[in-house]
Amino acid sequence: MATVQTNPSGHTGGDESKLNDNKNTISLLKSILSNKPIDGSDITTLDDATHELKRIRQLMEQYNHHHTAAPTSSSAAAAAKTKPTETPVQVNADKDQHGATHEPVVDDSTEYAFGQSTRQRRTAVLEKQHIKDYVKNSIPKQPHVRELILNAIKTNLLFQQNNKDELSELVDVFEPVHFNQKDMVFQQGDSGHDACYVVEQGQLSVYVSHNGGPYHMMGTYHGGKLFGEWALVYGSPHLATVVCDVDCKLWRIKRSWYRGVVGQHRQKLIETLTKKFLPKxxxxxxxxxxxxxxxxxxxxxxxxxxxxxxxxxxxxxxxxxxxxxxxxxxxxxxxxxxxxxxxxxxxxxxxxxxxxxxxxxxxxxxxxxxxxxxAQTDVTCFLLTREDVNRVIGSLEEILEHGFPPKRLRMSTIQRDEKVQYELYDLELFGKLGSGAFGEVRAAKAKQTEKYYALEMKSKSFIVTNGQEDAVMNEYSILRELDHPFIVRLHCAMQDEKYIYFLADIHHDLIDIMDQKGSFSEDCTRFYSASVLLAFQAMHSNSIVYRDLKPESLALDDRGYCIINDLGLAKKCEGHLYTFCGNPDYLAPEVIRGTGYNWGVDYWGLGVLIYELYTGTAPFESYDPTGTAKKILKGIVNFPDKVTGPMKDLIKALLTKDQTRRLGVLKGGTEDVMKHRFYTGFDWEGLLNMQIRAPFELQPVTYYKPLETPDSQEDSAMPVVNWNPVFGE
Structure with missing residues (x-):
């Protein structure tokens, strides 16, 4: 559901912004060079050297630009007292493999100053699930070709979590493609490309144009090199042009094949274990x-x-x-x-x-x-360790003796008003509040009570054309199932021949408050994240995964309490899900890799949210979704000095790349997060029953702008669709 915008304003930094840029530039330079030998012995390829030198030069140019500008007296005084604000911290990152990504020209050094409100409203991505319809097509290959492809992918960051059998299946589906001399494989700025390549024969050159200027050669690809692998995650615009120097033979894999192979392999593996091995x-x-x-x-x-x-x-x-x-x-x-x-x-x-x-x-x-x-022959085994089982399931000795301990579910004692049931003729429509996934959201006033609501209008034509009927009914079912003070409340659903209508309570966007303030205090961050945790406990106890956490998905009621406001991506989860969806800044590693996920993605998202609410930016923010995905898989977070020890420890525990070791997924569930020292002394029952004061109280909105055009004109072009779902209790 969209909500009311409360006078959003952009944040301007002035000389203070320049100072922050200087501080961040120095910190980023330290981050680039951290844990690296002075003699440069870690540089093993021309690609590595070119990429690192380019990043350093750009950062120093940025620093010099701001440093040589004439500062005001106030900014100069501030600069004299200010220390660098970031400390690089490794968050359960895998060991770095130099030269693994083979991307000599991609510049992922773009960073954002902490607390600068430069954000745009972010929307979630939702990609068709490939594992249902995918049919594997194995391409015959000579043994030396299989070995070449395997060696190219197995050390790459994107493929590092794939097991031996998965890697073999991925090698199976690579297909040969031939390019002539001077052919362009892809061009800088092109989007929608969905293939990754391994070079078998020939050489290709990589060119980059900066700000529309002339192209400069940045490196080459030759036999055994992998490139373009991030197209398997996103169809983002390419950051370079790749041209064949001679006739070339490449092997490629497409995004749908990659996700189909990995998803189906993991799904079959889970099915084999749960039906064939574990039961006996x-x-x-x-x-x-x-x-x-x-x-x-x-x-x-x-x-x-x-x-x-x-x-x-x-x-x-x-x-x-x-x-x-x-x-x-x-x-x-x-x-x-x-x-x-x-x-x-x-x-x-x-x-x-x-x-x-x-x-x-x-x-x-x-x-x-x-x-x-x-081993009498070559052997492959499944293994389970007691430590893993105890951590996630619990002690089997205690379970055999006493059974499983009951899961705690905190319940609110608030008496809520009865839900209303209206028809369209009971409502007076006002202007647009925002946009939803399938249409717009308008303010609506009940004629009988004059109370305002948010009315989400979902286009039947768009829903049917894009095959989203099940998604809409899933959202309706989940909204009706969940009744919690910190989850948006759906009153009723209506329809006519062109639209589905969801009527919900109307609220204020948290992101508008964040735009005005840049970031929140630690107490505010604790309050809002605690509200999300209580909502998650209700969802997860009903086997519902949220999948779309971000400030834009949170709202505040008039008293200032935080509410999860958009459940369009929420889904029942009895096992593992494989759909690629969510906000790029908040995606967990297992979503990016397509290896299957559960409610653990929500706790990863909570770690990102806490960081963003307090610092003003997401921890893995980058120049585009591809750059963000790289940072997420590396798992490196730069913490400003103001982040306290308890908050840093909590964020690191939530941003654990192994989802079976992530806080919130362990045997204590949500309660484990609530017991973390960051929340020591927090009044959970007071929050749940809305007995503690919220950080901000907001004035109820009593006026909404009228419709810009009459309904008959605005909706006349919308086609009539013969889809009439039944909305029951």
Missing amino acids: VFLPRNKEKIYFKNLFNPTQMVTLAGLTKQISFQEGDFIIRESEKGDTFYMIQKGVVDLFIKAMKDVPITALDGGKYFGERSLLQDDVRQATLR
Whole structure:
């Protein structure tokens, strides 16, 4: 639902803005050079050297421009007292692989000063889910070509979390493409490109034009090089032009193939584990066999499957040895494992093949291995560790003894007014408040009570043309299911031959307040993030993932309480979801990579939100969505000095790249986040029952501008659509 804008104003920085730019330039320069050797021994390719030197020169040019400008007396005095404001912090980042991305010309150095209100209203992206309709088409390749493609992708940032089988399947679908000398593979500024390439034969040059000037060659691609991989994430405009120096043979993979292969592989893996392997595992308890299929519900089985990792052993490798202690449980996916005991010396007493398992006692406590297991052939196993299970599910010993502890759900005692039920003729329509995903939002006044509401008008033509009927009905169902003081309240749905109408309470946009202030205090940030947490607890307890957190999705009522205001991307989640959607600044790594996700994406988004509310910018903000995606996958966050230890620790715990280790996804759920020291002493019950004072109280809006054109003129061009859904209770 869109909301009322309360006099948004742009933030102007003046000389203070220049000072902030200087401080950020110095800090960014430090960030670029942090943890790097003075002798430059980390530079391994011309691409690396060109890219780093270009970034440094641009930053220094920016610094010199502001530093040499004549400052006012106030800005000069401020500069004399000011220290650099950022400290680079690594947030669970993978080890850097120099030269892995092979992007010699892309400039991702554009940064934003903390607290500068230069933002535009951001909208979510929603891409068609590829795994349902995708049909894999394997292209035959010579072994040396498969090896060339595999070596090109396996160390790349985008592919680093893909397992061995996934990488092999991705190599399967690369197709050959031929270009002649002087052919252009793609041009700087072109958008909509959806393919990534690996060079088999030939050489290509990379050219960049700055601000419409002449093109300069920035580097070359040759045999074994990967380029254009970020087109597998977004169709953003290209930052360079790539031209063939000679006739070239390339191999390419398209975005829908990449997402289809990865999504289907992960989906099949989860299905294999939850239906074939995990159900038949049992744990010994008082001479009984407690089978997983009887101990865990379907959602918990999917969670267990998500904790499972794959590991490969070569023929002759020892997997476990007799008498050693272990905390790892193994299930054989493929291959044969010999089992030995010391009493029989080198003669195996049995052989275990696919579907068999061993080491299950280690899930309960440290297990002294009773036998040695050795790979008779090449073997691939699924493994679970006790530490992972205890962290996310809980202690299996305690669960077997006492059962699963009940999940806490905080309930509000507020008595809310009854929902209203109106027809269109009961309402007087006013001017436009904003835009929704499928149309616009207008103010509407009930003729009987003269109370104002927000009326979202969803175009039936747009919905049907884009195949979004299920999405609209899903949003309606979720809005009707959730009844929480910090989630937008849908009163009723109506329709005519051209529109679907959702009638909801009308509120003020939080982003308008943020535009005026630039950023919020720590207390304000704590208050608003706590409201989001309580809303998340209600959603997640109903197996609903939100997926669209950002300041633009939050609203304030007249008393200043924070409300999640747009549930267009919310969805029921009993296992894993694979749809690529959300705001680019807030996407979790697992969404970008297409490996499947659950409600953990909401806690990643919360970490981004806390950072943005307090500093004024998102932590991974960049020149375009592609640059943002790179930063998200690297997981490096620069914290201003003003960020306190508790806030920094909370953000880092929420921005954990491994979703199975992310705060909020662990066994304590939302309560784990609420118990973090950042919220020490916070009155959760007072907030839930709206008994504590909000940071800002807002004046109710009593006037809305009239319609700019009569309804009959405005809607006459809208086509009539024969789609009439039933809106029940």
